[in-house]
Amino acid sequence: MYSIGLIYFLLILITSVCAGMLGAMAGLGGGILIVPFLTALLNVNVDYAIGASIIAVIATSSGSAYAYVKEKVSNIRIGTFLVLFTVPGAIIGAVIEGFTQPKYLFLVFGLVMFISIFAMYKKIKEKENLDPVVVDDKLADKLKLHSKYYDARLKREIKYKVQRVKEGSLVMFFAGIASGLLGIGSGAFNVLGLDMIMKLPIKVSTTTSNFMIGITAAASAGIYFLRGDVDPFIAAPVAIGVLIGAVGGARILLKINSNTVRVIFLAILFAMGVDMIIKGIGGI
Amino acid sequence: MNVNIKEEERIEAKVLSSFLKWSVIVSAMVITAGIVILITLCSTGYGSSNICLLLGQIKGTNVFPVSVLSVFSGILQEKSFAIIQLGILFLIASPFIRVLLQTGIYVKEKDKLFTLISTVVFIFLIVSIILPTLIKM
Numbered sequence: 001m002y003s004i005g006l007i008y009f010l011l012i013l014i015t016s017v018c019a020g021m022l023g024a025m026a027g028l029g030g031g032i033l034i035v036p037f038l039t040a041l042l043n044v045n046v047d048y049a050i051g052a053s054i055i056a057v058i059a060t061s062s063g064s065a066y067a068y069v070k071e072k073v074s075n076i077r078i079g080t081f082l083v084l085f086t087v088p089g090a091i092i093g094a095v096i097e098g099f100t101q102p103k104y105l106f107l108v109f110g111l112v113m114f115i116s117i118f119a120m121y122k123k124i125k126e127k128e129n130l131d132p133v134v135v136d137d138k139l140a141d142k143l144k145l146h147s148k149y150y151d152a153r154l155k156r157e158i159k160y161k162v163q164r165v166k167e168g169s170l171v172m173f174f175a176g177i178a179s180g181l182l183g184i185g186s187g188a189f190n191v192l193g194l195d196m197i198m199k200l201p202i203k204v205s206t207t208t209s210n211f212m213i214g215i216t217a218a219a220s221a222g223i224y225f226l227r228g229d230v231d232p233f234i235a236a237p238v239a240i241g242v243l244i245g246a247v248g249g250a251r252i253l254l255k256i257n258s259n260t261v262r263v264i265f266l267a268i269l270f271a272m273g274v275d276m277i278i279k280g281i282g283g284i
Numbered sequence: 285m286n287v288n289i290k291e292e293e294r295i296e297a298k299v300l301s302s303f304l305k306w307s308v309i310v311s312a313m314v315i316t317a318g319i320v321i322l323i324t325l326c327s328t329g330y331g332s333s334n335i336c337l338l339l340g341q342i343k344g345t346n347v348f349p350v351s352v353l354s355v356f357s358g359i360l361q362e363k364s365f366a367i368i369q370l371g372i373l374f375l376i377a378s379p380f381i382r383v384l385l386q387t388g389i390y391v392k393e394k395d396k397l398f399t400l401i402s403t404v405v406f407i408f409l410i411v412s413i414i415l416p417t418l419i420k421m
Contacts, residue, residue: 058375062308070301080402087408218379219412228350232368236315243312
């Protein structure tokens with residue numbers, strides 16, 4: 001039971017526009033914004049909030065991936081290859097969820113996030129190296145993952161070589177497990193793996209992650225829907241809002257500076273880290 | 285050889301992006317239609333759970349269709365919640381179709397490795413839907 005009027009409806013819509021916009025730029029689903037907003041401020045049942053958040057992930061992915069795929073910023077081949085690891089990871093995570101102590105897991109992953117924030121922050125301070133030294137990766141050659149994209153901000157084409165595909169795949173597998181286990185999207189870990197391990201340009205990392213999260217989320221969305229966790233009254237404004245936000249966010253990302261993308265991503269990562277540490281300490 | 289790859293990637297990007305665009309437009313339109321009907325008719329279409337959005341806060345109940353069949357039967361009766369759920373279902377279905385579409389493109393490109401990869405991804409997706417139901421049973 002919940003009590004909602006037009007104002008609540010509009011509030012959900014506006015928040016979802018923001019979540020969609022940020023999610024589209026940072027390569028994640030925006031659940032970190034939507035779930036606390038719905039549960040803490042609007043008193044929505046947590047199951048419905050998570051159900052709506054899963055729909056938000058798919059909407060972010062489809063809404064932004066359209067522009068990213070068209071402009072060839074997201075690397076479809078990398079995305080498709082890595083989904084091969086996130087989806088089974090998510091399945092395993094969901095299956096073992098019942099046997100684990102989420103309290104400690106939240107602490108561990110929260111800590112991982114804070115370590116990543118420091119590592120990535122160092123990258124912001126360094127001057128962007130557009131033509132970095134690369135280590136050859138045979139698997140990346142075989143899968144033809146190397147590519148290039150046109151950076152509208154720098155007004156030049158940026159070529160990149162994908163590195164450490166095996167290690168990246170392993171990270172994606174654990175990203176999937178974390179996602180299934182903790183009920184969070186895999187987007188944040190995807191971006192970390194793509195950026196820090198596989199050394200993709202940050203815009204390619206977040207947009208490729210965007211391409212991936214829709215597929216990973218769709219795997220669980222069907223289950224949530226059939227279970228009755230997708231309440232149309234909440235999911236409708238969330239879906240519409242996120243779609244509008246994601247389409248807009250995608251347009252912005254193409255034009256802004258790479259470091260701005262990193263700052264947005266880090267801000268969201270910080271919020272997620274704090275959220276997870278609190279959950280870990282609280283033992284929810 | 286190099287030129288061919290570029291051409292293929294271009295087609296892949298074009299087909300996928302137009303699919304993404306249309307899937308977003310269709311789901312957004314269906315959901316919006318459901319919202320408009322909800323507002324104008326003041327009815328979710330499901331029993332006592334009438335919500336008059338324009339009249340401020342009115343209690344809603346959590347009665348809504350949760351199976352594909354009930355969504356379709358609700359649409360035939362022009363129930364606003366059923367129409368919204370159809371739009372949501374379109375949204376959920378689009379990544380599945382996206383992967384199938386990719387598989388088709390890779391088959392056409394004769395890219396055996398990625399045909400295999402995208403097929404396995406699709407199988408994983410199906411497994412992820414079926415598995416939880418099996419475990420519960």
